[in-house]
Amino acid sequence: MAINPVRLNHAVFYVADLERSVAFYTEVFGMEVVASEPRFGAAFLRLPRSGNHHDLGLFGVGPDSTPKTRRTGLYHLAWQVDEITDLEVARDLLTGAGAYVGESDHGATRSVYGKDPDGNEFEIMWMLPVEKWGEFDDLAPVLPLNLDADIAEWGGVRTAGRVVTEAPA
Structure with a gap:
């Protein structure tokens, strides 16, 4: 038996400056703050088309924290977009925000990469229709x-x- 998730529900980052990070995600991703918890220096944000309570949690840890370097642990999160043209918009927005770090063709997916003000890397990706994966399956x-x-x-x-509506048999 295995755990049977259907998707990643949300991510949470520790950030040096909560207000700076909230500004980044609201301006670049169009997220909205849906909840906050001042006792913990936290904000919870939702993507504009999400049916989720929140997609991203941010916890401020103060200015003495240092940006992460390559180490064990999380490398990046991938945010899926619906249309390939969304990648062009993402690349332009990330470039304008000074947050663009690269792009790749991964066969079954196409991706643009960015970093938030704390150095947390993320991927904006579009997936080919499953029936077109071919050799990239x-x-x-x-x-x-x-x-x-x-x-x-x-x-x-x-x-x-596509939404997973029931668990596999």
Whole structure:
């Protein structure tokens, strides 16, 4: 028997400056603050199209904390978008915010990467329709992203709308 989750419900980060991080996620991701807990220096944010209570929790730990360096632990979180053109918007917004760190074609997915003000890395990703994964069904290459070509090929194809409604048998 195994634990049977259907998706990642939310993520929580420790941040040096709570207000700075709330500003980043509300401006760059369009999130809204749905709850706060002043006793713990915490804010809980929701994505604009989410049906979730909150998608991200932020806990302020103060200015003496240091940005993370490569170590064991969390590397990044991936936020899935519905259309390939959302990656172009994400790249532009992240570049404008000084938060863009790269992009990749992973075969079955296309990705743009960014970092928040505390150095927490995240991925904005779009997934090809499952029936188009082909050779990438069991591969995850890191290839250069050709977003213009991908938009020409996949523009208008929405892939994030699938919802798991029941557990597998």
